[in-house]
Amino acid sequence: MSSRGIRDQVAIVAMGCTQFGEHWDRSADDLLVDALAECFDGSALTVDDVDAYWLGTLGSGQSGLTLSKAAALDYKPVTRVENYCASGSEAFRNACYAVASGAYDTVMAVGVEKLKDSGFSGLLRGDPPADGTASELSLTAPAAFSLLDPAYCARYGVDPEEMRQAMTHIAWKNHANGARNPKAQFRSEVAKDKIENAPLVAGRLGVFDCSGVSDGAACAVIVRAEDAHKYTDTPVYVKGLSLVAGPAMGATDPAYDYTSFPEVVRSAQDAYAQAGITDPRTQISMAEVHDCFTPTELVLMEDLGFTDRGQGWKDVLAGDFDLGGRLPVNPDGGLKSFGHPVGASGLRMLYECWLQFRGQAGDRQLSAPDTALTHNLGGRPGSCVSFVSVVGRELG
């Protein structure tokens, strides 16, 4: 990859994040207003300081008007961004580039999704008129990701029962973390036997192997790194940003075996190169990853270089990615505990980095984290987009 990156050129200086959940009494507009209010509350910034906006949402509104109307913006540029489940991260990436380019001094990335108004289970698709042959039309997301489980077992000779335990551990760990987070949708621990005996959704994935469905919004104000201390003593510096859209090779190529996301591997390589990460296992203090389904998180541990190929399930079971483990993953509870309001999730992940760096993560506070990774995956095994960011507490 030949991206130059914008390491240490921009920083997050304010953030807001709503509680995620079934907000029957709040519209997408309300969630946006709430996220912005928290962001500016206690910050030296006001809405008038923001020169331009990037709004990520999959389907809770179209065009920049979705934000400008809700926040009554004063004729500011608002770009609506959609990139599947990476929409929030994509809003952030483009907002960062706008500052780095010199076009604007102060910008905001916002993400929102109102999923609970549809009355249906899971995510809905908004596909253009088509010929009716796409497998995405019949195969739901949990079914598509359930393909990882038998494929992983087959490739590495993992006993399906041990694989089940690893999947269970991931759900258990993320719920345990989420239980310590007042903004999570689900705030109670879930016993392992309850996870394993839940009704099946697809393949071997039960209800607790799937992320929830919720509403939420989150936002971040981004300025030039040299201006950051004007607004906060604890900015979050952007070290690397990568977004990869694959050619959907895995869906077409018999060589793809459903044990990896090549898009994630490539975006991680790119982000690491930008950020100067050569050994993610020791250089990264914490990671917020796209745990849409439990086997996804397992495969991500390998694709992001947190463990060796075929070794991830053992490290998961050894507690390596637990809150007290060698590399805490999803300390805020992840999609598992937060649900996945698509446009908001990427910014919710950055919000946890923001809190952890500032020492404001309460019961789940890690010991002096200085480098964090966030990751989003949009699409499905064989056909997806992947986003990886690396952010840090210090310059350099």
Place this chain on the structure above:
Amino acid sequence: MKPHTGILSYAAYIPSYRLALDELGSALGVAAGRGKRVAASFDEDSTTMAVEAARRALGTRTAESLYFATTTPAYADKSNASAIHAALRLPRDGFAADVSGSARSGIAALRAASSEGGLAVLSDLITGRPGSSDERGGGDGAAAFLFGPTEDAVAELIANASASEEFLDRWRSPGAATGHQWEERFGYEKYLPLIEEVSARALSDAGLSEADHVVLVSPNTAVAKRARSLLPGRVSTCGSPVGYAGAAGIGLALADALDRAAPGHTILVISAADGCDAFVLRTTDLLGKRRQATAVADQLAEGQRLAYPTYLNWRGFLDREPPRRPEPDRAAAPPAARALAWKFGFSGSRCTACQFMHLPPVRTCKKCGTIDAMATESLAARQGTVATYTVDRLAFSPSPPVVEAVVDFDGGGRYTLEVADSDPESLKVGTRVGLTFRRLNTAGGVHNYFWKARAI
């Protein structure tokens, strides 16, 4: 039908589900008898079954004209034969038309195809109200016959005869799922002299006093029941092997007779439907080498049990709570037309630079990046192996759960397909599959036809 033509090849398609009549009887509290009823799957209709029979009959041959007969067309106003034509990848300059409406449409298709050297496809999906004789005594299936010159025929056509008469025996309002029959003895009395007259004429034209095999099919249940005794053949006498099968009945019966007839045998085929039609065939030495791959009797002997509540659900008599998921969008006409070769012919594109196979077809090679150097290649007849699979309990389906498999085709190409007629427990990584043409869903009155994988 013209002399000097004959049947070049033939095949039947019997769907794989079987409804146990005693289960039906105990569910409804009636005496339904024993035995089994052949039932098409929820994703089959007269069009898809026609495709399956025609694919088998054609093999590597083609046909310049196609006549599709059914009493249960998937569409009105729009031709169904055109979908079959597309799925068979028949030449664009050919003719394809529906002959719909009554059991006699089957004879009409055979007559038209035999006089032109074309393909006749007879297919029907018979639905009866719960407890009706059509539910108990009907059956679903399709049969296809390719006609051509006698030199190449497995059976030559040596005579035919017809008679027409208007009387009310069986009828159905257009659009209604289930039909009616007058007191069966009335129709029986009307049909009896027609059968005697027409079969005598046909035999006389053929210069025969009797036939080796007699096939007698009728929508009238009393005629059908007495088929074996009315006009015995020297070697065998039979009716529709699946019971009343609309326009397909005569085709299934003829295919069954061709499965069993020895070379040089004569077959008298009689259809008593709103009149009577008869024709006489003489099988040739080619029959021994060119029978259909799986005989009707063998197809009937296979099959898997279908629970009666599931059958009622499939036929719309039991409205089951669907998953809490949106119904699918209807397939759109322009994209479907652009994707014709893919959607109906399962044709992908193979890169001529690096040989990488793409399903669906694309212009830019995913392997080597070469643009517009693709060769169209249909994998409809290709087999493949299940790379991985899953059971989707959340997806919308007329018959959940949906089973989907990633299929790697022999010679290259991968696609993720629904699995038809599947028992999820028996599916494994490595299971060998072929393709079958099915109706994925119907939305906004539009049938979404595409291919599914089916274990071999």
